[in-house]
Amino acid sequence: MMSAKEALAVVHQLRGDEDIVITTMTPARDWMTMPQHPRDLVMVPSAMSHATSMGLGLALAQPDRRVIVCNGDGSMVMNLGSLVSIAEARTSNLTVLVFDNGTYEVTGSQRVPGAGTANFVQFADGAGFAATFQFSDIDTWRRGARNALFAPGPTFIWLRVESVAGMPGPKSPGPAGARATAFMAALGAK
Amino acid sequence: MFSGQQIAELLESLGVTHVVTVPDSTIGQWQEAIERRRATQLVRVCREGEAWQVAAGLYMGGKRPLVMIQCTGLFESGDAIRNAVHDWKLPLFAIIGYRSYLNQDTLPGDTCLVFTEPTLDAWKIDYRLITSADQLPTIAEHFTASRDRCAAGAILIAEGKA
Ligand SMILES: Cc1ncc(C[n+]2csc(CCOP(=O)(O)OP(=O)(O)O)c2C)c(N)n1
Numbered sequence: 001m002m003s004a005k006e007a008l009a010v011v012h013q014l015r016g017d018e019d020i021v022i023t024t025m026t027p028a029r030d031w032m033t034m035p036q037h038p039r040d041l042v043m044v045p046s047a048m049s050h051a052t053s054m055g056l057g058l059a060l061a062q063p064d065r066r067v068i069v070c071n072g073d074g075s076m077v078m079n080l081g082s083l084v085s086i087a088e089a090r091t092s093n094l095t096v097l098v099f100d101n102g103t104y105e106v107t108g109s110q111r112v113p114g115a116g117t118a119n120f121v122q123f124a125d126g127a128g129f130a131a132t133f134q135f136s137d138i139d140t141w142r143r144g145a146r147n148a149l150f151a152p153g154p155t156f157i158w159l160r161v162e163s164v165a166g167m168p169g170p171k172s173p174g175p176a177g178a179r180a181t182a183f184m185a186a187l188g189a190k
Numbered sequence: 191m192f193s194g195q196q197i198a199e200l201l202e203s204l205g206v207t208h209v210v211t212v213p214d215s216t217i218g219q220w221q222e223a224i225e226r227r228r229a230t231q232l233v234r235v236c237r238e239g240e241a242w243q244v245a246a247g248l249y250m251g252g253k254r255p256l257v258m259i260q261c262t263g264l265f266e267s268g269d270a271i272r273n274a275v276h277d278w279k280l281p282l283f284a285i286i287g288y289r290s291y292l293n294q295d296t297l298p299g300d301t302c303l304v305f306t307e308p309t310l311d312a313w314k315i316d317y318r319l320i321t322s323a324d325q326l327p328t329i330a331e332h333f334t335a336s337r338d339r340c341a342a343g344a345i346l347i348a349e350g351k352a
Contacts, residue, residue, distance in 0.1 A: 041250075045273060045277045046273060047239070047243060047269040047270045047272065047273035047274070048269070049239075050239065050240070050243035050270055050273070053235070053239075053240040053243035053244045053247070053270075054243045054244070054246055054247040055247060056233075056240075056244050056247060057210075057243065057244040057245060057246060057247020057248040057249070057250070057251065057253075057255070058247040058248075058250060058251045059247075060208065060231075060233065060244075060247070060248055060251070060253070061247065061248045061249075061250070061251020061252055061253045062251045062252070079237075079239075079240065081235070081236030081237055081240065082235075082236070082240055084236050085233075085234065085235040085236050085240055085244070088234055089233060089234075176277045176278045176279070177277075177278060177279030179278075180250060180278045180279060180280060183250060184250050184252070187250070187251060187252060188252065189250060189251055189252030190252060
């Protein structure tokens with residue numbers, strides 16, 4: 001197990017200037033404590049579980065950019081079918097990370113169904129992802145992250161992270177409509 | 191009511207780049223013609239909530255997507271619509287099959303007839319109902335008007351069988 005925030009910091013450090021990073025749930029909360037980038041989409045407010053679907057749309061629309069989705073485990077099990085949709089679309093520029101803390105941390109750390117037994121890499125393999133990885137300690141993740149994040153995709157990375165009880169959920173950094181407009185401008189989209 | 195070719199031509203003329211879809215027995219018949227025409231890319235998803243959020247990503251990435259689902263899928267899409275259309279203010283457009291509207295033989299008492307239009311009203315999506323083949327131009331008119339107003343919109347296609 002590793003600290004979720006340390007694991008996320010590795011993504012923050014390695015993301016390229018042209019890459020798109022979508023964060024939701026605790027990854028969104030922790031991401032907002034780090035320097036922000038115009039091509040970040042902090043998905044707060046969200047429709048829970050749909051960061052992967054949003055990422056699929058962006059990856060299809062912007063095939064020359066890597067799209068990195070930082071998802072929660074509860075969100076992932078709520079929309080497992082999106083793994084199949086992603087594999088079907090064969091988006092080689094899409095990377096999905098699941099920060100698996102075994103809990104719905106932002107709602108008070110209730111247990112997620114399948115915590116400790118569900119195997120996310122098997123889900124992604126079974127869906128037809130091109131590359132899958134799993135990491136449970138920070139040193140191995142730091143060493144392997146670049147190779148995993150930018151492997152020809154669709155790429156899936158399962159990170160086993162610690163759940164921290166009593167932490168607040170992510171707060172929206174501002175009106176979403178205005179952020180969508182700014183994000184689109186940063187992508188050169190009309 | 192409409193052939194796949196009519197719809198494929200229409201989508202091309204409207205500049206629709208992607209159709210994000212889960213089929214039913216009416217709108218599903220159009221897939222082949224859309225793919226054959228190649229102007230519009232078909233994106234197959236597993237459930238309809240996904241479709242709105244994939245469309246949201248496509249829209250923010252600079253494309254002009256369209257969601258194509260059955261009204262049953264509209265019912266399952268609620269939170270995804272709320273977030274994409276009302277939180278993120280993305281003017282997404284959908285073509286929605288209106289199950290049993292023309293004929294309830296297959297599903298007598300189909301409750302889709304009770305809930306479809308109130309659901310669109312609840313989500314504040316301005317829609318037009320298409321019940322006959324001569325209304326094809328209405329689809330283009332409503333699509334264009336919604337785009338010009340930067341508003342979400344939908345077309346309900348009356349269907350005869352489940
Ligand atoms: C459709 C829906 N169901 C339930 C919720 C309530 N909810 C908000 S955040 C959350 C937990 C998210 O868990 P996870 O994806 O594992 O992320 P974590 O909080 O552990 O980072 C839940 C259940 C919601 N927002 N939407």
